[in-house]
Amino acid sequence: MKDLADHLFDVLENSVTSEATEVKVVLGFCNKRFSCKIKDNGRGIKSEDVTDPFVTSRKERKVGLGLPLLKKTAETTDGFLRISKLEGKGTFLEFETDISHIDAKPFGNLAKVFADALRSWPDVDFEVLIEGEKNEDEQVLNTKEIKEVVGCSDIQHKEIHDFVYKSIDKELKRIGINTQFGNF
Numbered sequence: 001m002k003d004l005a006d007h008l009f010d011v012l013e014n015s016v017t018s019e020a021t022e023v024k025v026v027l028g029f030c031n032k033r034f035s036c037k038i039k040d041n042g043r044g045i046k047s048e049d050v051t052d053p054f055v056t057s058r059k060e061r062k063v064g065l066g067l068p069l070l071k072k073t074a075e076t077t078d079g080f081l082r083i084s085k086l087e088g089k090g091t092f093l094e095f096e097t098d099i100s101h102i103d104a105k106p107f108g109n110l111a112k113v114f115a116d117a118l119r120s121w122p123d124v125d126f127e128v129l130i131e132g133e134k135n136e137d138e139q140v141l142n143t144k145e146i147k148e149v150v151g152c153s154d155i156q157h158k159e160i161h162d163f164v165y166k167s168i169d170k171e172l173k174r175i176g177i178n179t180q181f182g183n184f
């Protein structure tokens, strides 16, 4: 995992693999700390410690490295990773990292993660928000709304992909996240 975008894509893939139909992501960037909260309505975590590399639902191999690597990325930069099973159905995952830490990973292309997600998993509804001051979050993507306008089959069109990419990229830059090069 070379950057935070790679970590985020893995977390989204985990949600989709757990049969989630709705995934909500809240991104925050304040005082050089990047935070990410992801809530899905999938089947929920089964194991006590999904950050153990030998805990995986994969059939083709017996290791799952996504979450252990994310834990390391977060904790070596004075951050954290927390995962919990939601009441009823689903999983809540939260991580934070200090982007100014010497061991911090660059952001990578975070906007592309979401544009790629809606192309890869057109049946899943993604909602993305940016954490605002005074707890007012700003919605930057709602695929359910896009599907209502363009139709379910058109969500994978390149024009939609480009539109989603550009609008998220613009909002991330506004809060100081340079998706291409990292912040420092």
Ligand SMILES: Nc1ncnc2c1ncn2[C@@H]1O[C@H](COP(=O)(O)OP(=O)(O)OP(=O)(O)O)[C@@H](O)[C@H]1O
Residues within 6 Å of the ligand: 010, 014, 015, 018, 040, 042, 043, 044, 045, 046, 050, 051, 055, 056, 057, 058, 063, 064, 065, 066, 067, 068, 091
């Ligand atoms: N959102 C989630 N809902 C349900 N189970 C999850 C979720 N995220 C992770 N898990 C469980 O934790 C395991 C470990 O996840 P992790 O990302 O570390 O590895 P992986 O996805 O199995 O493999 P890799 O990330 O290396 O491709 C998963 O196999 C799955 O059983």
Ligand SMILES: [Mg+2]
Residues within 6 Å of the ligand: 010, 011, 013, 014, 064, 065, 066, 067
């Ligand atoms: Mg994974």
